[in-house]
Each structure stands twice: as structure tokens, then as C-alpha cells.
Amino acid sequence: MRAPAAVLSRILQGLTINGFVAWPVVPQELRWMLLRVFGIRAERCMIAGRYFIGGKRLSIGSGSYLNWGAFIDTTGGVSIGKNCDIGMNVTIVTRTHEIGPSGHRAGRPIEEPVTIGDGTWIGANAVILPGVTIGPGCVVAAGAVVNRDCDGDGLYGGVPARRMRDLLDADRNQIRAK
Numbered sequence: 001m002r003a004p005a006a007v008l009s010r011i012l013q014g015l016t017i018n019g020f021v022a023w024p025v026v027p028q029e030l031r032w033m034l035l036r037v038f039g040i041r042a043e044r045c046m047i048a049g050r051y052f053i054g055g056k057r058l059s060i061g062s063g064s065y066l067n068w069g070a071f072i073d074t075t076g077g078v079s080i081g082k083n084c085d086i087g088m089n090v091t092i093v094t095r096t097h098e099i100g101p102s103g104h105r106a107g108r109p110i111e112e113p114v115t116i117g118d119g120t121w122i123g124a125n126a127v128i129l130p131g132v133t134i135g136p137g138c139v140v141a142a143g144a145v146v147n148r149d150c151d152g153d154g155l156y157g158g159v160p161a162r163r164m165r166d167l168l169d170a171d172r173n174q175i176r177a178k
Helices: 004-019 026-037 169-177
Strands: 052-054 058-060 069-075 078-080 095-099 106-111 114-116 154-157 162-166
Touching: 004 052, 052 169
Parallel strands: 052 069, 058 078, 078 114
Antiparallel strands: 095 106, 154 162
């Protein structure tokens, strides 16, 4: 059992990170600086409001952007590279359960980190599941459910997500220009 002071500290931290700091009127520069004060490694990046960050085990590289409504479970740790774009309502999950007996299927908890490589674009409403590594330069289509690793420079989509095609540097430039 945790000491009362530790529990209170965690509650206050959660209210601050996901309450005040997530409030849309908080200026961007102040938002990422306050997140750093609470132990989140956020370099110069843009983080839209109304997000949920479930803990401290998060690093966000410079030039990255987290859009409205991002839900990031950091129990197992999340690393977002440089120049990544995380769309609206993206869910990143780092905790799951073993399948238990029929009387209680959600068995023992399992924590696995998620890593998102530099330059990756995760489309709106995509779900990234525990233990996934997304290579650099990927595009994950809106609504995709990523349940296994993605090699770099690929377009992934579907449920479960699969590689739909290779992306070349010209493709990445064309996508960003639109």
C-alpha cells in the first residue's frame, strides 16, 4: 500500500498535468515547460489541449505535435521521436493483461513500451497497442489499430494495421506539401 503523501502527490500531479496544463488557453511554451517540471521529457514541441497523459514515462522529441484529445498511457513508457505528428484522438496504450481463466479473463497485467520513430505521422483516431515500435518516416492511417511493429518509411492502415505501401522521400515531401 502506498503512503498517503505519495498518493496525494500523484493525484495533484495528475490534476495539474491533465487539468490545468491541458486547458486549451495555456500557451504552448508554458505547456511543455510545465510538463517538464512534472518529469515528462518534452523538448520544444506543440501539444494541443484536452489530452490525457497517464504518468511520467513519456518523452517527446523536438518539432513534434500532439493534437487535441490524444490519450497516452505511459505505464510501460512511451517515446515519441522528433518531428512526429500525432493526430486528434490518437490512443497510445502500454498496458494489457494476460488472458486469465473463464471466471476472470483480464489476468496478470503486462506493461510494454511504445516507440514512435522520427518523422512519423499517426492519423486521427489511430490506436497504438503495447509493445509496438513504429519505425521512422511512417504514416499510420486514420483509424488504424497497430498491434505489431512497423518497419520505417511505410504507409500502414487497417484493423489490424498492415503495410499498404512503401514511402519514398518524394512521397513524404508530397504528403507534407498538401
